[in-house]
Amino acid sequence: MIADRVALAGVVLLLSLAPSAAQLRRPLTCTEEASVGLDTPLLPEGTKPQPRKARTFSLVSSGGLLTVISAGRSDYYECQTASPRLNERSPRNAVKCQNGVYFLLIDLTKLNFVEAQLNPEDRAEVKVSFGSCRGL
Structure with a gap:
């Protein structure tokens, strides 16, 4: 009885993670x-600040890493499923990725992202951006 419940919980967990990975x-x-x-x-x-030029980049997942390709440069991120805490309003089907000073949260249901660049050595390199993605 307990083993059946544990097995069922494991299947539910795998099914909930499967859409993110796929x-x-x-x-x-x-x-x-x-x-x-x-x-x-x-x-x-x-006075409104001058808008920055919109940056476009590509995301490709392979070998357990997320590759971000922007302006001819490839950066590699480690990702994991984003799991909201009890009091957070985090998306349910999302992944969070990290690469050095870059952090990326991707909502795979709405195909939106939020990116943060945090460099403690240079405050001019601290920024937050958001946008949307589309499949190729």
């Missing part, structure tokens, strides 16, 4: 919709 195997093209950095100069009140 959706990330197909290549995606992502485009930033907004990006904000701490290096933005202070502007007078009511």
Whole structure:
């Protein structure tokens, strides 16, 4: 009886992780919709900051790593399924990836992403961006 429940819980867990893994195997093209950095100069009140040029990049998952290809450069991220805590509103079908000072959260249901670049050695390299992806 207990063994059956444990086996059922294991199957449910595997089925809940399967969509994340399968959706990330197909290549995606992502485009930033907004990006904000701490290096933005202070502007007078009511003035909007100049928009940054939208960055486009590709995501490909292979060999347990996520490859981010942008401007001819490839960066490799380690990923795992994002599991929300009790009081968090994190997406249910999402993966979180990390590479040095870059952090990436991808909602595989809505194909949205949030990226953070955190460099403690250079505050000008601290930024947050978000956008959307589409399958190729």
